[in-house]
Amino acid sequence: MSVKVLKHATIYTGDDIIDDGYVRFDKQIIAVGPMEAFKNQPNEEIILATGKTIIPGFIDVHSHGGYGYDAMDGNADEIDKMVRIMTAKEGITTYFCTTMTQSNANIEKAMRGVNEAAKRNPVIQGVHLEGPFISAKYKGAQPEEYIKDPNPELLDHWNELAGGLVKLITYAPEDDHSREFEDYCLSHGIVPAVGHSNATREQLLHSKAGHATHLYNAQREFKHREPGVTGHVMLENNMYAELIMDGFHIVPDMLQLAFDQKGPERVELVTDSMRAKGIAEGESELGGQKVYVKDKQARLEDGTLAGSVLSFDDAFKNCMKFTDADLYDAVLMSSVNQANEFGLTTKGGIAEGKDADLNIIDNSCNLLSTYSYGELVPKMD
Known part of the structure; x- marks a missing residue:
């Protein structure tokens, strides 16, 4: 070269x-x-x-898919193609393929597909397992029938199939089995992330979660007598918080509140995008469920937001539109923080x-x- x-x-x-x-x-x-x-x-x-x-190139640690493709399909050719499109269209140069709550067989298929795709495409630097160890109450667009208790042995199996690429896992820390599960994660270089969780502040004070999956969304909300997941993340200065800055998942005033409270050093922009990103509006699919995309929003039939169709370059611009962040802050939130948190020493x-x-x-x-x-x-x- x-x-x-x-x-x-x-x-x-x-x-x-x-x-x-x-x-x-x-x-x-x-x-x-x-x-x-x-x-x-x-x-x-x-x-x-x-x-x-x-x-610096953008780092997206939470994205399920886009451009007609999804990591859960487990097709290495398609995953590789999808990530190459994201690099060319959105400036994503480091990517964590994100799964969702599904059957063991489907998650295994996804792990094999991502492992193979990563051998061809070094932009793929990790896997984010979003579920299946989550709360049914805050399942969001995750299918409830596949939700399980935290299981270190199952996670170890999936990580082995992924070639050790699992770097982040979204789980509900309120489960009685969570402490052993967290210890496994931390000893294997996997960041435990609270998300899709009904945990109280008291429960979270005993957890080892260092990251919050899509802050505000699909979690016990902030209230005056119970801080919940959102309040806990706001109060814990060292926790990293994902924010989906499309203007739909979180209104701008609440984005500003999170930015003020966490600061630019602890916010990470994510897209949480799904296969419908970058293609025509209409009917799509997420985890076997019908999704309808209209006005830049992806929703299930019951109206539940189902991921996003947000591109990372738009998230980057939106963070300066919706908050007081300047360009220096935006660089931290789009690249530097992710590299620091996940030990990506040659990135960010x-x-x-x-x-x-x-x-x-x-x-x-x-x-x-x-x-x-x-x-x-x-x-x-």
Whole structure:
């Protein structure tokens, strides 16, 4: 791979802002700095980026599918294709394939498919198991008949099928078996995430959950005599919180409240997208259930929100539209925080030795182009 240099760009590295800088890279970043420190090297491809801004590639740790595909289908070819489309259209350069509450056989199939797809596509860096160890009361769009108690042996089996890619699991910590389950997760590098849960604040104080799946949605809500899941996450400064910033799952005022309370260092943008993202409105499917997509919302027949059709580049722009976040904050919430939480040491920043995962945006924060492992990904509209 030839060495490339992007020059005369504004660069948000993840911990600094360079007003007029350059990035030298092949598969990984070789150097980054201000133009005054730049020195020409032989046999480099020079790319002028005047008037543009370079930010780290986006990391989505909660997405079921899009563009007609879903990780639960377990088809490695389709999962690979789906993620490549997400990179080209949305700037996602690190992706956790997300499952849902389903039969053991269907989850096993998904794990095998993701494992195979990840061998072809290094953008796939993990699996997020959303269920089946959740609360029936807050099941959301998860089919109740497949809900189970937390089971470390079953999780171990699925993780083995996935090639050790399980990095995040959504579960309900109020279950009596949760402590042993959490210990298994933490000893195997899996982040336990409270979600689809009816847990009280008192129960959560005894849990080891360090992450909240889609804060506010499908969880015991915040009340004046019982903080519930939402209140607990707001009160625990070290917990990371996912936010679906489509304007439908959470109204902007409540997004601002979460941003104020958690701060940009503990919020992670996610899409929670499903197969209907990026295709025509109408009837779709999620976990064997009919889903109807209209006005950028995906709902079950009973009106329950069923994932989203949100693209990550829109989530990125929305976080600055719906809250007081600035571009520096948006970079933290779209990439840096995810890399920090999940130990993705070569991701989530623009620095020497990190993977050359770069998004180039204009002054309105529209995505213009993406580099994934140093390769320019042709932009898809």
